[in-house]
Amino acid sequence: MDLLTLLQVLDATVRLATPLLLACLAGLFSERAGIFDIGLEGKMLGGAFLSAAIAAVTGSVWLGLGAGIVAALLLSAIHGLASITFRGNQLISGVAINFFAQGLTVVIAQSWFGQGGRTPQLGDGSRFAGLTLPGAEALRDVPILGPIYYELISGHTILVYIAFLIVPLTWWVLYRTRYGLRLRAVGENPAAVDTAGVSVRGLRYSAIVICGVLTGIAGAQLATAEPAAGFIKDMTAGRGYIALAALIFAKWRPWYALFACLLFGFLQALELRPDLIQAVIGLRVQGQLLSALPYIMTVVILAGFVGKAIPPRAGGEPYVKER
């Protein structure tokens, strides 16, 4: 396997990891604040649909992105209302959001565009194009570093760069700001936060808002960033669940989340190139095995074989002020 092939696989890894990473970080904020979120899948789907629909109607991909975020925020608000204000079961609310988004996107798309629950194909200009970073063309012929810069680092859509920048930002917010400290505390021991005179509800709602924004971007990436060009029903195809698996794999930490998503993305990218696997290890590996690997690894982690993954202590429990 030569450098160029390797870079192409890694290039695909980055693209495939991006929606996972955004959804994973979204889940991280939410779960660190003590709100379990099974509904990542549904929010991404809602974001994907509305971003593609608005981009198709207005021709502006940025308006589309905004609309996608709004859609995911609305779904987030439902989750917040059910699980924070009304202290409902967070898992049930999340599952409900998934079903709700799955059905609603198709119904609206069908009555809006009449193309069977799909948005029109987006042309150039109404989707995010790949950016050529400064100097990429000029440095292309520099041995080793040139191709790495040109093939791997340059040429992605802006959403990919945003997603990767959000990782250090998340780390900084969680571990270096007062807000982050409180957010983590509210997921571990909300009573202590409450005693300190900080609003548990406010913190949890803020986490859910961040979660909505990030899933909205993830959805927009799936539907409007090249090579994608439009919404098709159920197009998230289980990515929200893989992101949840990555979150557990990463033990609810931002940098680990990056590596977990890159690893899962890499496995997905490998699945696309059975010829390479055969060339390198001399065996024919079934693609199904590769696509199951993220889940197998998560189960192994959960079983405690590779260190323990301990979720935020107050996760999943609605906070009741007075008992």
Next chain:
Amino acid sequence: MTHLTKLLGASAALAISAGAALADPAIIYDLGGKFDKSFNESAFNGATMWADETGGSFAEVELQSDAQREQALRRFAEAGNNPIVMAGFSFETPLNEIAPDYPDTTFVIIDAVVDQPNVRSVIFNEHEGSYLVGVLAAMASETDTVGFVGGMDIPLIRKFACGYAQGVMATNPDATVVANMIGTTPEAWNDPAKASELTLAQISQDADVVYAAAGGSGLGVLQTAADEDIYGIGVDSNQNYLHPGQVLTSMVKQVDTAVYNAFSQGEDLETGLMVMGIENEGVGYAMDDNNADLISEEMMTAVDEAAAAINAGDIMVHDYTSDESCPAIDF
């Protein structure tokens, strides 16, 4: 008393109007959805063609999940719709169970064979049509590498891939065919993102013509092919118009004709096996203004010769589903 008579009269009128609706044919679309720009849409077009021509009406339903197949079939049969056409191989098992329960209803299944006295099974020789687009792909390719992106990994889709590979190899024995399937679950029909990535992966393996047999996901393949300035090949319906000048051709499966014929023949249609191949124009390659410049005279001659040879029996295109193996490609 008068109330009772009115009530009886009303219910009698209802029964009559229900009876009038009885003979309406019905169609059930598969999970890809009615407007998938492909297989189901073709079935829908056939039904619409019939309705426009005869002024008749038909009942239809789009399935949302596998569990609804049996339910939809029974509901149409109970409601008296006749004939009931279903688009998709996945109906094979439920229809086998349900057909004997409604001996007076005629069922038409497309893409699968159900051996019941009141069922017409329409199958297409997709391997022959795919062979033809394989010939075109091999001639259009400059890198001698062509790709195939299948939807769900099932024998039917392998039949497409196998016919295509045979067409490519017969035209250019040095060519390489890269074949990938999107997945093993019905999600594979609706995952354009993965389809796009697969196309990019095939392009990085030098493929410059990619044939998509992947339902809704196929749109991702054609889009990426157009973005990357290579050729895509559409499937089932004529998809040349999706990206004019970038879709080499489409392997057309006349699902619309099959539905139209079933609807026009009505309740008395002949049951049994019906094969639609090159011979009766059931499959073929699509030519229109959008791809006229892409297909040279030479390619035209070659593909028409191949079609004639298949028709005459000089070329036997191997059908993957006959023995679950393919001479031209490994899966």
